[in-house]
Amino acid sequence: xxxxxxxxxxxxxxxxxxxxxxxxxxxxxxxxxxxxxxxxxxxxxxxxxxxxxxxxxxxxxxxxxxxxxxxxxxxxxxxxxxxxxxxxxxxxxxxxxxxxxxxxxxxxxxxxxxxxxxxxxxxxxxxxxxxxxxxxxxxxxxxxxxxxxxxxxxxxxxxxxxxxxxxxxxxxxxxxxxxxxxxxxxxxxxxxxxxxxxxxxxxxxxxxxxxxxxxxxxxxxxxxxxxxxxxxxxxxxxxxxxxxxxxxxxxxxxxxxxxxxxxxxxxxxxxxxxxxxxxxxxxxxxxxxxxxxxxxxxxxxxxxxxxxxxxxxxxxxxxxxxxxxxxxxxxxxxxxxxxxxxxxxxx
Ligand SMILES: *[C@@H]1O[C@H](CO)[C@@H](O)[C@H](O)[C@H]1NC(C)=O
Ligand SMILES: *[C@@H]1O[C@H](CO)[C@@H](O)[C@H](O)[C@H]1NC(C)=O
Numbered sequence: 145x146x147x148x149x150x151x152x153x154x155x156x157x158x159x160x161x162x163x164x165x166x167x168x169x170x171x172x173x174x175x176x177x178x179x180x181x182x183x184x185x186x187x188x189x190x191x192x193x194x195x196x197x198x199x200x201x202x203x204x205x206x207x208x209x210x211x212x213x214x215x216x217x218x219x220x221x222x223x224x225x226x227x228x229x230x231x232x233x234x235x236x237x238x239x240x241x242x243x244x245x246x247x248x249x250x251x252x253x254x255x256x257x258x259x260x261x262x263x264x265x266x267x268x269x270x271x272x273x274x275x276x277x278x279x280x281x282x283x284x285x286x287x288x289x290x291x292x293x294x295x296x297x298x299x300x301x302x303x304x305x306x307x308x309x310x311x312x313x314x315x316x317x318x319x320x321x322x323x324x325x326x327x328x329x330x331x332x333x334x335x336x337x338x339x340x341x342x343x344x345x346x347x348x349x350x351x352x353x354x355x356x357x358x359x360x361x362x363x364x365x366x367x368x369x370x371x372x373x374x375x376x377x378x379x380x381x382x383x384x385x386x387x388x389x390x391x392x393x394x395x396x397x398x399x400x401x402x403x404x405x406x407x408x409x410x411x412x413x414x415x416x417x418x419x420x421x422x423x424x425x426x427x428x429x430x431x432x433x434x435x436x437x438x439x440x441x442x443x444x445x446x447x448x449x450x451x452x453x454x455x456x457x458x459x460x461x462x463x464x465x466x467x468x469x470x471x472x473x474x475x476x477x478x479x480x481x482x483x484x485x486x487x488x489x490x491x
Pocket of ligand 2: 319320
């Protein structure tokens with residue numbers, strides 16, 4: 145009896161020491177990671193790591209969301225900008241047909257809604273289905289200052305969440321039918337938006353941006369908690385070097401696809417973002433309405449895949465990358481090899 149009680153005491157002591165250790169390292173981490181914040185009346189507060197500037201004012205970023213549908217696919221049916229956001233939101237919402245699914249496209253660093261891949265994906269989506277397609281343009285706040293652009297993703301994501309939550313509340317939009325497609329910093333915008341909506345059906349992240357988004361904290365970057373289903377395509381995940389490697393190599397979604405290893409792309413020996421984008425967006429737009437299948441192979445690493453250990457599709461473990469990804473497939477990382485020329489079908 146006495147021995148038992150001694151052991152009991154020792155265990156409590158041990159548990160308390162461990163707790164203390166955990167607590168003290170936690171508070172140390174908190175001390176070393178200082179933050180700053182700024183609050184807005186209807187968008188709430190932004191609390192960011194001090195390694196990043198605070199987001200610019202909504203009017204400066206001037207993010208604009210355009211609605212397209214099958215009736216008006218060339219010019220937007222309705223537009224809402226930051227400067228008249230609260231006065232226009234009601235009218236904008238009334239143009240969205242909430243019985244239909246809604247696709248949202250968000251560009252990234254230095255691009256705009258006019259960059260070729262954006263209207264291309266919009267048109268492919270409208271060919272595929274009778275959707276509401278929202279295109280977000282935040283080209284007044286997305287560079288060339290990368291640090292500021294990275295920070296502005298919080299503002300743009302919060303505004304997008306506000307818009308979608310408003311449509312949910314006032315127009316019974318079913319957020320399970322919302323699918324956000326974001327590239328580079330736009331993938332981080334999608335994550336911030338998804339984090340603030342309960343709950344987006346799907347987010348597709350195309351090369352989610354890496355610099356400033358390496359903390360494994362679900363509040364600070366796109367991850368699988370931001371939507372019911374998150375699929376990620378990696379093509380530019382090499383170590384960040386200023387001109388290439390802007391993408392995160394880390395697996396972030398329910399399923400992550402690594403194209404040709406996820407670091408460099410064939411036909412893009414000079415790895416400039418534009419050639420990588422051509423492959424990436426060519427491939428994804430094609431996956432919406434094309435015969436290419438883009439099957440991913442479940443594997444523990446690219447070198448295992450490359451040496452031929454994971455080429456089969458036994459047990460139906462080969463989900464298609466892109467639009468028709470199988471949501472029921474096993475969670476994890478998938479690998480595939482493509483050719484270097486359009487339509488980039490599998491080797
Ligand atoms: C902001 O965007 C709107 C469109 O939403 C445009 O009409 C306006 O000119 C833009 N303002 C600036 C300062 O760029
Ligand atoms: C919302 O959409 C999802 C997926 O399309 C569907 O399963 C669900 O029943 C819908 N919910 C409502 C309330 O209509």
